[in-house]
Amino acid sequence: MQGTGTGVGRILGIIDLGSNSAHLMVVRIAPNGVFAVLNRVKHMLRLGENAFQERRLQEEAMQRAFHVLHSFGAMCASYGAQEVITVATSAVRDAHNAQEFIQRAYEATGLAVTVISGQEEARLIYLGVASGLPHSLGQRLFMDIGGGSTELAVGNSLDHVCLESLKLGCVRLDNQFLQGREKPVSEAEFAAMRNFVRMEASHSLQRVSAYDITELVGSSGTIQTLHALGYRLERGTAPGPDETTLTLDNLRRTSRHICSLPLSKRKELPGVSPRRAEVLVPGAAILQAMLEELHMESMQVSGRNILDGILVDQLRRLGYGPQPVPGGIREQSVQRLARRCNFEERHARHMMGLALQLYDSAADCGCISPDKQARELLSHAAILHDIGIFIAYPKHAQHSHYLIRNTELLGFTQDEIEFMAQLALLHGKGPSRKQEQASTEGLGRLAQHLRPCALFLSLAEGLDRTHCQNVHTAEFRRDGGEAVRLHIAGNGNCLVEQDALKGMDKVIKKGLGRDIPFSFVSRGAGTVQAG
Numbered sequence: 334m335q336g337t338g339t340g341v342g343r344i345l346g347i348i349d350l351g352s353n354s355a356h357l358m359v360v361r362i363a364p365n366g367v368f369a370v371l372n373r374v375k376h377m378l379r380l381g382e383n384a385f386q387e388r389r390l391q392e393e394a395m396q397r398a399f400h401v402l403h404s405f406g407a408m409c410a411s412y413g414a415q416e417v418i419t420v421a422t423s424a425v426r427d428a429h430n431a432q433e434f435i436q437r438a439y440e441a442t443g444l445a446v447t448v449i450s451g452q453e454e455a456r457l458i459y460l461g462v463a464s465g466l467p468h469s470l471g472q473r474l475f476m477d478i479g480g481g482s483t484e485l486a487v488g489n490s491l492d493h494v495c496l497e498s499l500k501l502g503c504v505r506l507d508n509q510f511l512q513g514r515e516k517p518v519s520e521a522e523f524a525a526m527r528n529f530v531r532m533e534a535s536h537s538l539q540r541v542s543a544y545d546i547t548e549l550v551g552s553s554g555t556i557q558t559l560h561a562l563g564y565r566l567e568r569g570t571a572p573g574p575d576e577t578t579l580t581l582d583n584l585r586r587t588s589r590h591i592c593s594l595p596l597s598k599r600k601e602l603p604g605v606s607p608r609r610a611e612v613l614v615p616g617a618a619i620l621q622a623m624l625e626e627l628h629m630e631s632m633q634v635s636g637r638n639i640l641d642g643i644l645v646d647q648l649r650r651l652g653y654g655p656q657p658v659p660g661g662i663r664e665q666s667v668q669r670l671a672r673r674c675n676f677e678e679r680h681a682r683h684m685m686g687l688a689l690q691l692y693d694s695a696a697d698c699g700c701i702s703p704d705k706q707a708r709e710l711l712s713h714a715a716i717l718h719d720i721g722i723f724i725a726y727p728k729h730a731q732h733s734h735y736l737i738r739n740t741e742l743l744g745f746t747q748d749e750i751e752f753m754a755q756l757a758l759l760h761g762k763g764p765s766r767k768q769e770q771a772s773t774e775g776l777g778r779l780a781q782h783l784r785p786c787a788l789f790l791s792l793a794e795g796l797d798r799t800h801c802q803n804v805h806t807a808e809f810r811r812d813g814g815e816a817v818r819l820h821i822a823g824n825g826n827c828l829v830e831q832d833a834l835k836g837m838d839k840v841i842k843k844g845l846g847r848d849i850p851f852s853f854v855s856r857g858a859g860t861v862q863a864g
Contacts, residue, residue: 344371346409346417347643350398350446352381352424352480353504353612354554357405358640359412366653368644371412375554376401377608381424381480381504390428395437402442418643419446420746422454423481423502435777445777447746451482451498454639456662456743459486459493461642462552462635466490471547474627477638478555478619480504480612485537487544495544496743497537501530503555506615518592518614526618531626538626549624549632551579554609555616560634561604563587571604580631581624588617646744663744667713670740674723676716680800685715687793687807694808695785698817700845707782710749714756715790721757734758752779752786759783760790788844795833796821803827809849819851827855 342361349356357374378401382394402419409417425431425448435446449457458477466473468490475486481502487495507513510526551560560579564572567583591599591613599610624632649661671681688711696703721732737754745753755776776783796804804823812818819841823830831853841849 342369343416344409344412344414345644345647346405346412346414347640348402348405348417348419348444349639349643350380350402350419350421350425351378352384352422352482352502353608354378354480355380355398355401355405356638356640357408358644359409359414360644362648362651366648366651368648372408373640374405374408376404377606379480379504379608381502381508383508384424384428385481385505385508388427388429390424390430390434395434398434399438399441402438402444402446406442406444417444418647419444420639420643421446421448422639423451423479423500423505426451426747427481427500439777447748447777449746450741451484452496452741453743453745454482455484455486455496455498456493457639457642457646458484458552459488459496459642460645461639462550462637463488463490464641464645465635465637466550469547472544473548473550474541474544474546476549476551476556476620476623476632477553478503478551478616479553483534483619483623485541487541487546495541496741497541499534499537501533501619503612503616503619506530506619507612511615513596513611515596517595520592523588523592523614523618526615527622527625530619530622534623534626538623542627546627549627549629550635551620551632552635552638555613556620556632556634557636558605558609558613559584559587559617559620562591562602565603566590577634578631579634581621581629584617584621584624588614588621591617661744663709663713663742666742666744667716670736670742671716671720674720674736676720676723677800679802680797681716681719683797683802684718684790684793685712687796687804688712688715688789690806690808691789691792692786694810695789695845698809698811700809700817700847700849701782701785704782706749707752707779707786710752710779711756711786711789714753714760714786715793717753718757718760718790718794730758730760748777748779752776752783755783756787756790759787760794785844788840791840792834792837795837796823796830798833799829803855804830812850817847817849819849820854821851822854825855827853831855 342363345360345362347358355376355378359371360368361371362368378397380394380398383391425434431448438444438446459475462475470489472487472489477484479502481504483499483501485497486493506526561572563583566587599613600607605613692708692711695701717737718733719729720736721729724732734754734757737757738750742750796807803825804821804827806822808820809817810820
């Protein structure tokens with residue numbers, strides 16, 4: 334591909350809409366997988382300002398976000414970006430008006446904002462930071478302090494073994510304890526914040542402490558600012574590129590210094606932006622409490638972040654770089670949940686094959702507009718559609734819906750998880766009008782693909798009703814001219830599967846918007862025509 338004025342390659346824009354700051358990275362990816370960063374931009378947005386107590390994004394903060402997103406989108410367009418990935422984290426993740434914000438952001442900027450879970454955020458941060466470190470098989474602990482949450486990950490250079498997301502962030506803590514006040518912070522107040530952090534982080538810290546940690550690595554603007562400020566206070570100059578060690582003793586001195594200053598003086602500190610100064614004390618409280626609880630005397634500070642992780646993740650999906658798990662993190666997440674629920678693997682995989690036959694043939698016949706993302710999610714939903722039986726067979730579709738929505742499926746955005754959950758809920762007899770209307774909320778662009786994908790899953794379920802894999806072919810075919818017919822073929826006795834298709838003509842018309850007859854050919858049972 335050709336990016337405007339940037340040479341041969343695919344141009345990708347990546348936006349991180351954090352609770353405290355927004356980041357943009359524009360990269361060019363060559364056909365051989367080699368990439369070059371064309372630009373990086375950061376804006377202190379404070380989207381989470383006054384949002385965490387009420388669990389609502391404030392109008393003023395949303396307007397700031399729309400302005401920044403518009404600016405970022407224009408910059409991506411100037412580079413000729415073919416795709417812009419925009420992710421939102423804690424502030425949007427926790428807000429009751431998140432869907433309103435996402436819809437308004439799209440209307441104002443044309444950018445589709447996707448919300449990622451806390452564990453997915455931790456995984457992407459791990460990918461980004463680990464990819465910039467020397468190769469090691471020892472387990473490192475990665476820590477990132479954001480505006481609304483703190484992410485922890487344990488892993489080596491090949492893969493992670495533990496991911497944690499805590500509702501502890503510098504903006505969230507400021508909202509709760511300081512509320513942006515002017516006067517200095519007393520020793521007792523700073524101790525109260527650290528004690529709160531210890532209490533909130535205790536279970537996560539116990540889990541990560543169970544691993545043999547060889548090194549602690551910190552990322553995020555908060556940690557970088559505290560490191561640089563402490564270095565300046567101690568040596569009178571900014572740290573060089575190789576001076577990346579932050580000690581606990583130095584952090585304690587830095588904490589005492591910034592707590593002794595009123596907010597107006599903190600804003601005058603060298604290398605500290607006014608917006609960062611407002612939440613620097615809570616950030617120091619989080620970091621100091623974490624180091625003390627982990628009994629770590631120092632940490633390495635990295636300038637890499639979630640943007641780098643999203644890039645690494647995209648490169649892996651394109652087939653570049655090491656693949657730590659066969660099939661990728663998304664397939665691994667689905668398999669883990671399915672096996673945890675003792676799914677019937679043979680039936681699920683056969684259903685997936687039938688559903689994809691239906692999807693691909695419908696696309697070839699022009700019955701649907703093909704979409705790579707929707708097709709992949711359909712395949713995962715086929716694997717997970719019956720996991721609700723693990724809870725109880727009656728209403729198992731509702732149970733499957735609940736399990737998919739409330740399990741951390743790494744590698745997926747929240748709208749993708751919601752899409753798979755809705756397919757599991759609606760696959761039985763096809764969605765009613767009321768169910769379908771309610772189920773499309775929060776799906777964004779994927780909403781248009783819900784009806785046909787639910788149809789394909791319903792058909793696949795009926796065509797393996799006996800769980801004996803009698804049906805081997807289910808595909809739409811041109812029947813001369815513009816006419817389309819659903820051709821189904823099986824081996825042996827397929828009377829149960831044939832019976833399951835009775836009345837499906839209405840569901841097919843609803844799913845594809847047209848009448849489509851079908852023929853069912855079964856060895857030993859002749860041909861059944863319908864429609």
